[in-house]
Amino acid sequence: MVDVPELVAQAREGRPRAVARLISLVEGASPQLREVMAALAPLTGGAYVVGLTGSPGVGKSTSTSALVSAYRRAGRRVGVLAVDPSSPFSGGALLGDRVRMADHASDPGVYIRSMATRGHLGGLAWAAPQAIRVLDAAGCDVILVETVGVGQSEVEIASQADTSVVLLAPGMGDGIQAAKAGILEIGDVYVVNKADRDGADATARELGHMLGLGEARAPGDWRPPIVKTVAARGEGTDEVVEALEKHRAWMDEHGELTARRARRAAREVETIAVTALRERIADLRGDVRLEALAARVAAGALDPYAAADDLVAGVTGPEQAPRHGA
Template sequence: MARAVDVPALVEQARAGRPRAVARLISLVEDAHPALREVMAALAPHTGNAHVIGITGSPGVGKSTSTSALVKALRARDLRIGVLAVDPSSPFSGGALLGDRVRMQDHALDPGVYIRSMASRGHLGGLSWATPQALRVLDAAGCDVVLVETVGVGQSEVEIAAMADTTLVLLAPGMGDGIQAAKAGILEVGDVFVVNKADRDGADATVRDIRHMISLGESRSPGDWRPPVVKTVASREEGMDELMASLDKHQAWLGETGHLRERRLRRAADEIESIALVQLRERMGDLRHGRGLDELAAQVVDGHQDPYAAADSLVAAVTSDVDHVQ
């Protein structure tokens, strides 16, 4: 049985910047706690202020090191920072903060930084289904910037672009990232490209390749955003000024052109659809346990009904349940 939660008190504490309250709220999100609806309703008036930056790229390009360097640069501006690190790891293991993200511990004692590692829990795209709600928690808790670092597998590059205001794509020399970027389609979703580990041989060639591939992409009209390609050595915090300048320019462009609201409208629509689909699947699961779905399957197997008609019957059963609730 779920433990009772004092949502107003918890939200008030999170708004005051208390890390334990923020952690508790995100845990409620991950656990799909019965109080989650009340939590989201209480947070809603306080959201919409944080700039969400997605950080993605292939394993080995230095995402965690770059994230840590970005946190340091943003903290130098006295901004409150939230970091969501989405991993493929078990939710019981403590996440990669105990593993490959050990560098992030440099900021663990900073009260202006909140770091949370979230397991993808088998979500094929690499991003946890709970990530949008966790973003809302950090936004409402007063974070000026939220960094979302993906594990960099599957479709996470595309997913983070749908979830972020600005998408940062990391690449590295000598890894064939230019060709991989073109194959994965992330040239279309990246707002800023970063060639990290630029002290390695081939960095300039990688920059040229990416710029060339961007130029070959879809035609842009005057006033459209043209993704810059920045070189960094995140482990030594080199190139961070140029990267920060690029992020500032993109944020300003979003606000001036109205694209920020467009992206957030699209993000909210995706979030609503995702929640609705989860609810529908739950109702369909109830039908399965009630043998309604099994009976429809038997009719299809026996040739008494085609799968489309059976699906219509299933949808009708689910929607009639919704109508009855209303």
């Protein structure tokens, strides 16, 4: 058992080990997770969460590193959650060393954490919302969340970030990929990275054309900009930061930031509730009620939907019948 109040106090002081320990408690679904979240709740809400997604090979890690440098030059504390594929053996993040962000490893104003998806679809780790909350409470001004980037499942970042950045690169068929993956609907800022390659201008034009064919926007609605960068050389990064700041200002002006965060919280609460219900239903295997309902369904005396309703009512009721054999 850990001293949660002390750990939270140390994280607020910017101690990396305390932040790491809190995120480990989150990833491990510690029995103390409820206590951790209760302690962090009043300390959150100040960080700006930026999600970066795109197909593998577009330069997400390099772009993330360039953004970290830009924000640090502006004096901002930065947290990075780099969500990687899971090792099939250990369950850990395959790219956990984050070698491409080594330049920031010794910077006390930067906290970098690799998280494994552990098989979770959508390009994000299941614990990402709570990990974001840890970094927020630890005093990060900006939190960059870099997704796995696995084609059509990468759109989940839109539900976790205040602003979603979609990266593309010339010569990768990313125009078609963007349309197929549905990421034309989630991007708030689009970045054509590796703009020193042939075809970068054509990629930007194609992207702009497809965005123009999207749903009509009313006057005053946010219109996603397209920024060209060469992240490996830091070119265009300041323009990306400027686009992000404009989007944040627009959201503040139109109440969209508050609305997005409320929707994010609603999804998080729903996920926790559904997980708890799933665990309670799984505990009913071998239970007298489930066996009885299953027998009636098999005999045609009850339809499966009515049986499921009865089962849910029993699980969510104040009392539960004793398990079979108890």
